[in-house]
Amino acid sequence: MAVYKLRTPISEADIRKLKVNDVLYVTGTMVTARDQAHRRALEFFKEGKPLPLSLEGLAVFHCGPVMSKQGDKWIAVAAGPTTSTRMDIFEDEFIKNFKVRVVIGKGGMGKRTTDAMAKYGAVYGAFTGGAAILAAKAIKNVRSVEWYDLGMPEAMWVFEAEEFGPLAVAIDSHGNNLFTDVQKTVEENKQRIYQKLGLSP
Amino acid sequence: MDTAKIEEVAFNILKQAVIYLPDDVKQALKKAYAEETETGRIQLKTILDNIELAEKSKAPVCQDTGTIIFYVKAGDKAKNLGKVEEALINATKKATAEVPLRPNAVNPFTGKNSGDNTGRNIPYINWEITSGSDLEMTVMMKGGGSENVCMGGMLVPGEGIKGLKKFIVDAVVKAGAQPCPPTILGIAIGGGADISMKLAKKTLLKPLTEHNPDPEIAALEKEIYEVANMTGIGPMGLGGKTTVLGVHIDFAFRHPASFPAAVAFNCWASRRASALIKADDTVEYLTHKLKG
Numbered sequence: 001m002a003v004y005k006l007r008t009p010i011s012e013a014d015i016r017k018l019k020v021n022d023v024l025y026v027t028g029t030m031v032t033a034r035d036q037a038h039r040r041a042l043e044f045f046k047e048g049k050p051l052p053l054s055l056e057g058l059a060v061f062h063c064g065p066v067m068s069k070q071g072d073k074w075i076a077v078a079a080g081p082t083t084s085t086r087m088d089i090f091e092d093e094f095i096k097n098f099k100v101r102v103v104i105g106k107g108g109m110g111k112r113t114t115d116a117m118a119k120y121g122a123v124y125g126a127f128t129g130g131a132a133i134l135a136a137k138a139i140k141n142v143r144s145v146e147w148y149d150l151g152m153p154e155a156m157w158v159f160e161a162e163e164f165g166p167l168a169v170a171i172d173s174h175g176n177n178l179f180t181d182v183q184k185t186v187e188e189n190k191q192r193i194y195q196k197l198g199l200s201p
Numbered sequence: 202m203d204t205a206k207i208e209e210v211a212f213n214i215l216k217q218a219v220i221y222l223p224d225d226v227k228q229a230l231k232k233a234y235a236e237e238t239e240t241g242r243i244q245l246k247t248i249l250d251n252i253e254l255a256e257k258s259k260a261p262v263c264q265d266t267g268t269i270i271f272y273v274k275a276g277d278k279a280k281n282l283g284k285v286e287e288a289l290i291n292a293t294k295k296a297t298a299e300v301p302l303r304p305n306a307v308n309p310f311t312g313k314n315s316g317d318n319t320g321r322n323i324p325y326i327n328w329e330i331t332s333g334s335d336l337e338m339t340v341m342m343k344g345g346g347s348e349n350v351c352m353g354g355m356l357v358p359g360e361g362i363k364g365l366k367k368f369i370v371d372a373v374v375k376a377g378a379q380p381c382p383p384t385i386l387g388i389a390i391g392g393g394a395d396i397s398m399k400l401a402k403k404t405l406l407k408p409l410t411e412h413n414p415d416p417e418i419a420a421l422e423k424e425i426y427e428v429a430n431m432t433g434i435g436p437m438g439l440g441g442k443t444t445v446l447g448v449h450i451d452f453a454f455r456h457p458a459s460f461p462a463a464v465a466f467n468c469w470a471s472r473r474a475s476a477l478i479k480a481d482d483t484v485e486y487l488t489h490k491l492k493g
Binding site (some may be wrong): 001021023063064065068077078079080083085106107108128129130131133134135136137151166168170178179181182183185186187189190192193194196197198199 | 239240243244247248250251254255258260261262263264265266301302303304305307314316344345346349363366367370371374377378379381424428431432433434435436437438439440468469470
């Protein structure tokens with residue numbers, strides 16, 4: 001288990017060094033994107049329209065934050081991760097088209113995303129679900145908000161973060177997926193539990 | 202009682218619930234931290250640090266400030282009961298703007314977010330009539346991640362409690378990392394499809410230190426607690442010993458042909474707070490000492 005501190009834009013070579021169970025802290029630009037922002041970004045790509053900013057080498061954060069406007073400045077009040085599996089249907093295309101290097105969320109992602117991460121060079125960093133204040137503390141500046149018409153949680157927020165983490169590298173760029181490994185163990189344990197409870201599988 | 206008072210107290214419990222986790226939950230998380238594996242410890246440490254920081258900065262412990270559900274116990278002689286709903290809606294709007302809370306009420310047809318956590322049937326209010334003149338209000342702010350894995354089912358009566366155990370174990374395994382483990386499980390059987398789920402969700406309001414008064418049901422709570430923690434899902438589903446912090450079970454009598462069962466999950470950020478307003482407008486905060 002190694003600890004890495006990376007600054008955006010992150011190169012493919014740097015991201016390929018990371019292995020599952022490593023701990024990662026990200027400094028630099030990250031954008032939030034949930035279901036709606038993923039969908040719109042991919043629509044933009046399809047139509048040949050540019051995104052509000054280039055995401056190459058950046059981190060995309062599955063997060064619907066609580067934001068507060070103080071004067072003309074936005075402040076991140078609470079900004080923990082949301083469940084990433086909902087974005088599984090978009091993420092492979094998102095990684096391929098926009099070259100993000102780090103996907104941050106909770107709960108893990110599936111095979112499509114794992115394969116895309118191996119192919120194009122990206123990792124999934126699990127941030128502790130609900131740890132919203134720690135996350136907000138690492139967000140030093142809110143650069144902009146894009147697509148605010150989608151609503152506060154679904155908009156694309158552009159954050160400048162400092163040592164955002166700890167992120168548990170749960171999917172690396174070599175096809176390893178910690179959540180899938182845990183699921184295998186859990187399935188085995190389930191059989192032991194059935195036996196203990198006198199249940200037939 | 203005065204409607205302005207009801208609104209003020211509802212605002213206060215919303216604020217308390219969303220910032221300060223109940224002591225029983227904090228204690229259970231600390232105990233889990235002491236016993237966890239390395240991966241699990243990192244997660245629990247982050248959770249405990251975050252709880253402390255939320256209290257210090259008076260900010261919501263999680264950015265998903267939940268769907269707002271009230272449980273109201275209204276004395277039959279309490280005044281202004283017809284205005285309680287309006288007061289709770291106003292308090293919700295005020296808390297959304299001032300705490301602040303994340304606007305989480307979306308019209309399922311249009312996809313439009315109301316922006317203030319209110320809308321048709323939201324906040325949802327569960328009413329109970331008691332005798333006397335007090336008004337007791339409890340709020341649950343229910344996270345979406347843990348709501349998404351709640352499971353209701355109609356089991357086979359002939360399989361009895363064994364069938365129930367399998368249903369619960371399967372629900373926990375299927376939920377995996379999604380509900381932000383370590384979670385709290387609320388389980389209920391009987392009544393009907395809706396009744397079992399309502400009871401299951403309501404048991405999530407009980408402190409972790411409280412067990413079912415019926416020793417047989419309490420034993421089942423303990424058994425489920427033990428096997429859920431044998432799954433190895435662990436904190437945030439990254440593997441470990443702590444998958445659930447506690448289990449509460451309730452029931453209603455069932456139709457002979459039916460065996461409704463429900464498993465409600467709550468994330469570790471179990472947000473609940475209660476207060477009692479007496480006829481003379483004095484207020485007793487039941488779960489939190491009044492914190493500003």
